Amino acid sequence: MTASRWLFAIALAGLVVVAAAIWYFMGPGPLTFAGTETVRLADYQGPNPSGVPSELSQSDPVTRGRYLTHAADCQACHTLEGGLPFAGGRAFKTQFGTLYSSNITPDRETGIGAWSAGDFLRAVHKGVRPDGTHLYPAFPYAAYTYLTDDDVQAIWAYLGSIPAVKNPIPANDLAFPFNQRWLMGIWSGLFNPDRRFAPNVRRTPEWNRGAYLAEGLAHCGDCHTPRNLLQALDNRRKFGGALTAGWRAYNITGHPMTGVGGWSEEDLAQYLATGHATNHGTASGPMGEAVDISLSKLTPSDIRALVAYVRSIPPIAASDFPAVRTEVADATPWSGADVTADSLGKQVFAGACAGCHGWTGTSPVMDRATLIGSRALNDPTAVNVVQMVLSGSPAGMPAFGAAYSDAEIAAVANYVTARFGAKASAVTARKVAHLRTTT
């Protein structure tokens, strides 16, 4: 080949690499699956999908803002465990280092009391602080960017009405190059659409309200959609399940076996509104928090809208997940093929768990403690089982992290997945030690 042919070949190969990178990183947006027949919100003929539900539409801005702040679940991230709401300081341990959430109370020095309404709007839509520096996308502004200006201003009005708390936030502890905030400007340029929600005319008004709630406010995808190497959501696997903050956010696509396609609409609505549905387990960890602080505060009409939207997500099979087992375990500790009589896991289960959860996995005490049907028990990695044993659950389960060793917790996780789930897990003491450091 001549030199020019070589150059041509190299250039072509380079183009292919660039095209592949663009294809990989610049995937579809969160609403691409629904089709392109969207209109600007101002031009939409149907009922307004933004704002508060009709019951609250006549109320003052602070009341509307409170509802929207709940729906956006600001409080979960901006509150330290046991701390004052919205005063920030909660640590987020990522693979790049530790981030601390900011104080969003109206304190002028340590909070956002010195910001203007315009500053707040820019931060929420564009991820930029008043001094022009960029926020890290742990703050889900790529979702909040879909919110209308009015809704952001209502949230601003509410946050201005809560007590100011003086709470200085520690500096982030991130490794180079992730400590370079200006790089987040490039991330934002690539992955923040910086567009407001555009209703889809082919879908129902209820679906549009659900889409606005799920994509703009509740930012479900931030936990439930896997991320690419640049930490942007990979919407080719939208809602397909991901590991976030040491917990597994499950597949919530319409897949009948490994998603929520097999759940009835009533079960989905009940789970979102109360954190529990019969034979589907109980929300714990970050989802338990999302229900407590956010979803349980939504009106029934908004819960129905969320269900309608989640129902429309294209099914994705989670290949590493067996179908959820629905039959109960044997009634006595001495029977069942999975039981080895003197296993450490059984000993721990007998001492700490059987009283509430029962040997069948159907709780003799309360519906919320029933294990059968829970996805955590059917997850062969048992990540959420270990996390629940370590840190307990607001639904009433004590934390056993201090009471049992890593080996005992690994043993009981493997015992319960074998006894009550579709497939036994193989958790090691080392894995438990690692999970202790992730939250």
Place this chain on the structure above:
Amino acid sequence: MSIKLTVNGDSRELDIDPDMPLLWAIRDHLRLTGTKFGCGMALCGACTVHIDGQPTRSCVTPVSATQGRQVTTIEGLATPAGRAIQAAWVDGNVPQCGYCQSGQIMSAAALLAANPHPSDADVDSAMAGNICPCATYVRIRSAIRHAAEALAAGTSAPAQG
């Protein structure tokens, strides 16, 4: 079949089925009746004994699982933590009907042996599997706190009576 058991430091050989629950062997064959039968399903904690220091529900543990291991029942609980717990139980008048109490004491003694300064949350998680139908939970928690203090101060005396 011959089963060798070491209970409260004594080695005994019993001709029993290896699948027999440890509780049956302790109560019916060794005549140590301080350990109680509650539910038979590891749901209540009344039958708690120690196997190598670990609180264990004897009603669901086959005797074969205790071969070569040290079983301790309420009659033989004489560790420093065990003595401190028993003294605190007497001082605080913890029991009401008393049926669950040997199990409560075994769980509490194992807790203090592993964690000499338990927080209230540690107490709740360690004692979560021991049910008291008389609801003496508040007295149990306070007795465990007093026993921990006495252990730390080195003032625990053997239980009287």
